[in-house]
Structures are given as structure tokens and as C-alpha cells.
Amino acid sequence: MQTLDIMLPHYGDTALLQAAVRSVLAQTDGDWRLSVVDDGREEGVPEWFASLGDSRVSYRRNERNLGITGNFRKCVELVESTHFTMLGSDDLLLPGYVETVRAAVAAEPGAAMYQPGVQVIDEHGRPSVTLGDEVKRRLYAPRTRGRRLVLSGEPLAANLLGGNWLYFPSLCWRADAVKAVGFRTDLSVIQDLALIVELIRRGERLVVDPAPAFCYRRHSGSLSSAEAVTGARFGEAVRYFSEVADDLDRHGWPRAARSARRHLSMRLHALTMVPGALRHRRSDAVRRLLGYALTTAE
Known part of the structure; x- marks a missing residue:
């Protein structure tokens, strides 16, 4: 696996964006490259990135608003490495995220998707338990029993179409597989599931690693x-x-x-x-x- 590309499509709260970036900077494995694609117009954001002084971090602001799916598509176009993550600008990487996904890729290099362990937090960064997350965990998510699982085929597609237990911003993706499919322009809130199901239909595999590596934020302000x-x-x-x-x-x-x-x-x-x-x-x-x-x- 080459350097992990961490793509960060942004629109919204600047403070949460900065927290997400700091969580990348705090990785125990420093072999990553962060690309922020800003679809907003908040003041002071370009200056804040310029002040970081880290050559692994790049920032660009779209000339016009592309919308969520358009910005996702642009991020995929900008991926240079073999694998990438599409980090949400209100989510956080735990310090071992890069280390965890790199180990999963090394163990199962042919898969297209890698799901690490996820902790759900609220808008204040506190651990959160929601009905939806509990239903997904108890009824749909596989029992890993502390080990990696490799899933594929019709059973996986049927499982996810019944209840999508994956956390899209936490996934690590194989770039060539995603670029061959892309995000559908006619979808705005279910485009991640559409991409995943199409990859499975094409014969791609999903690796589930239970090691906690990501904080997924649930709050009422999301799209x-x-x-x-x-x-x-x-x-x-x-x-x-x-x-x-x-x-x-x-x-x-x-x-x-x-x-x-x-x-x-x-x-x-x-x-x-x-x-x-x-x-x-x-x-x-x-x-x-x-x-x-x-x-x-x-």
C-alpha cells in the first residue's frame, strides 16, 4: 500500500473541520497525505491551512459550489494513491486509524473496502448511543469476535440493502475500484450505498476490522x-x-x-x-x- 490519501470534502462548521484536521495530524503512522476540498466560503479557512506548515496537507477551495456529490466526485478525481479515505469534515480519526487500515490492506490487499471499528459521538464529541446505530449493530452488522472478516457476494449485498451498517466516512477504499464506478450524480444522501452495492455486484470484497479507529459524529445539523x-x-x-x-x-x-x-x-x-x-x-x-x-x- 502506498501513502494513504485522506480526502476531506468540506462544507460547514469551521471548528469541526479544524478538529478533523488535527485528528489527522495526530496519527501514529505518518505515512498519509491530506487533501481538503472546500465547497464553502467561510472566512479565514485558507489562512488557517496556510499556517499549518505541513507539506502533507493541501487545501483548495472550489471556484463554485459543487454540492455534496459533486465534491465527492472531485475528491475521487484528485486521489493519487492506491487507497484513500473520504473523511467527513465533522468526524475524527482516532490516532491509530492509518496504522489500522494499512494493516488491513496488507492482510487482504485485493479488497475494495475496509471498515475499521467505529465509535459514535454527538455534536459535542461525547460518546453517543442512538436507536439507529444500536439496530445496525445488533441486527445487521456481522459478529467479528475480535478478528478480521472478509465479506462479499449476494449475502453481503442483501445484508446491506436490508440495513446499511457501514460508516461511509470511516471506510478505506481501493482507488481503482471506486474510480471505475464513481458516485452517481442523481443521488444526494444514499450515494454511498449505491457505490458500495455496485462494487459488490462487480465482485469486490469488504474487509471488516473491529479495531476502534474512527469517531463518527451524529448531530441534527447533518444533511x-x-x-x-x-x-x-x-x-x-x-x-x-x-x-x-x-x-x-x-x-x-x-x-x-x-x-x-x-x-x-x-x-x-x-x-x-x-x-x-x-x-x-x-x-x-x-x-x-x-x-x-x-x-x-x-
């Missing part, structure tokens, strides 16, 4: 949370799951296709968002969320 309250994200999900189910049927993976059509975890997620929509007095969102959650699966 996915904002769209969930209005019900917008679930309209995109319905379209994607219907489309991928048909694709998987044609591919000869009926179990994965059935899992996509049922997408039970996403339906349950929609149901849990109803109280928030009620608090915001969004009767239109309540109707959409209930309609999505309670529609009979094909």
Missing part, C-alpha cells in the same frame, strides 16, 4: 438529518431501492433483490422520524414518512 425530517431523503431511497432491485434480479441475485424491495431498516428509520416532523409541525412530511414506512413491500 441527511435535515432531509430526513422533511421526508425528502426517503423519496430518493424509494427510487434507488426499486431500481437496484430490478438490476439485481437481472444479475441473478434474487435474495438481494428481495432485500432491496423490502428495505426494512429504511422503513423503520422513516417511522422514527415522524415525531421530529410532528415537532416541526410538518404535516406534509408526516404524511410522506408514514406513507413510506407503511407501504407494503413488493
Whole structure:
């Protein structure tokens, strides 16, 4: 494995961005290269990066706003190494992240995706336990029993389409596999799952390493949370799951296709968002969320 490229697409809170960058600087394995692609216009950010004085850190600001998927695509285009991570600008690497993923790649060099152990934190950086994360951990995530697992094929696709237990910003990716597929421009909050399922359909493997290496931040200000309250994200999900189910049927993976059509975890997620929509007095969102959650699966 060459130097790990850490790509950081940014738009939002400058303080959280700086914390994410500091977590990269604190790595026990210094063989990394950080590229920040700023889709915002916050004052003082370019100057802060210039003050770091670390040749491993590069910063560029987009001339125009590309949006979340557009910025993801640009980050992938800029990857130079064999492997990369797409770090969220509100997330944190634990000090051993680079060391952990490099060891996983060395052990299973042919895989396309590497999932290290993840700790969930809230907007204040405190450990957090959410219903969604507990459901994913208990019902969908594999039992590693302290060892690396290698997963692939239709069983993995069916599992993830039933409940996506991966943490996208924590994944280490094999660059050539991702560049061959890319992020879909017609998706804004489920594009990570679409990429992962397509990689699996093409025969790529996922390595799960239980060693804690990443802090994933959950807070109400995220794009996915904002769209969930209005019900917008679930309209995109319905379209994607219907489309991928048909694709998987044609591919000869009926179990994965059935899992996509049922997408039970996403339906349950929609149901849990109803109280928030009620608090915001969004009767239109309540109707959409209930309609999505309670529609009979094909």
C-alpha cells in the first residue's frame, strides 16, 4: 500500500473541520497525505491551512459550489494513491486509524473496502448511543469476535440493502475500484450505498476490522438529518431501492433483490422520524414518512 490519501470534502462548521484536521495530524503512522476540498466560503479557512506548515496537507477551495456529490466526485478525481479515505469534515480519526487500515490492506490487499471499528459521538464529541446505530449493530452488522472478516457476494449485498451498517466516512477504499464506478450524480444522501452495492455486484470484497479507529459524529445539523425530517431523503431511497432491485434480479441475485424491495431498516428509520416532523409541525412530511414506512413491500 502506498501513502494513504485522506480526502476531506468540506462544507460547514469551521471548528469541526479544524478538529478533523488535527485528528489527522495526530496519527501514529505518518505515512498519509491530506487533501481538503472546500465547497464553502467561510472566512479565514485558507489562512488557517496556510499556517499549518505541513507539506502533507493541501487545501483548495472550489471556484463554485459543487454540492455534496459533486465534491465527492472531485475528491475521487484528485486521489493519487492506491487507497484513500473520504473523511467527513465533522468526524475524527482516532490516532491509530492509518496504522489500522494499512494493516488491513496488507492482510487482504485485493479488497475494495475496509471498515475499521467505529465509535459514535454527538455534536459535542461525547460518546453517543442512538436507536439507529444500536439496530445496525445488533441486527445487521456481522459478529467479528475480535478478528478480521472478509465479506462479499449476494449475502453481503442483501445484508446491506436490508440495513446499511457501514460508516461511509470511516471506510478505506481501493482507488481503482471506486474510480471505475464513481458516485452517481442523481443521488444526494444514499450515494454511498449505491457505490458500495455496485462494487459488490462487480465482485469486490469488504474487509471488516473491529479495531476502534474512527469517531463518527451524529448531530441534527447533518444533511441527511435535515432531509430526513422533511421526508425528502426517503423519496430518493424509494427510487434507488426499486431500481437496484430490478438490476439485481437481472444479475441473478434474487435474495438481494428481495432485500432491496423490502428495505426494512429504511422503513423503520422513516417511522422514527415522524415525531421530529410532528415537532416541526410538518404535516406534509408526516404524511410522506408514514406513507413510506407503511407501504407494503413488493
